[in-house]
Amino acid sequence: DSGVTQTPKHLITATGQRVTLRCSPRSGDLSVYWYQQSLDQGLQFLIQYYNGEERAKGNILERFSAQQFPDLHSELNLSSLELGDSALYFCASSAVAGGAGELFFGEGSRLTVL
């Protein structure tokens, strides 16, 4: 158990809909990262937050947004969903910024868009 909790584990929805994925980082970790894993794109970095502030942005679509709350949990919002958004979405956390600490990953949220 990595200590990173993601909900829901599975989600099935229709095109055009909006969903919210939730992540609770390991106790004490200030950084949260979101990754998308799909068969054709592999693991793609989406966005990173550190202590409530956005730190880095990757290949995140404009239809997607995220935030990190004061209690350090994070939410990834996906809107106007398309079939191609079906993927496994991972949240990861790491300890204090800097250095080369490893990321700890949650079990993922599997999104299926029909």
Place this chain on the structure above:
Amino acid sequence: AQSVAQPEDQVNVAEGNPLTVKCTYSVSGNPYLFWYVQYPNRGLQFLLKYITGDNLVKGSYGFEAEFNKSQTSFHLKKPSALVSDSALYFCAVRDPTGGYNKLIFGAGTRLAVHP
């Protein structure tokens, strides 16, 4: 741009034999390199990392990795494979440009260990 290449989609090895999963990298500055493993329907689990020092890094579950600066490689190895090692393995490099500890992952290599 920072990148990681895993040249093999799949590696097949017999149980008890040594295994190697290959990784090469491209990064500006000193590389911080990582290996992760993903079992079916699970998240990624950290195996080991190279930051500095000894080129041979030991990690979890008997895995080790060899850093080779001249060949820009960081191959994952294990002296004797187990069937339970069958999984998807990812090599990653830290992207030093912006953010903290953002990792860039390779495409992954599926390891199949046959009894």
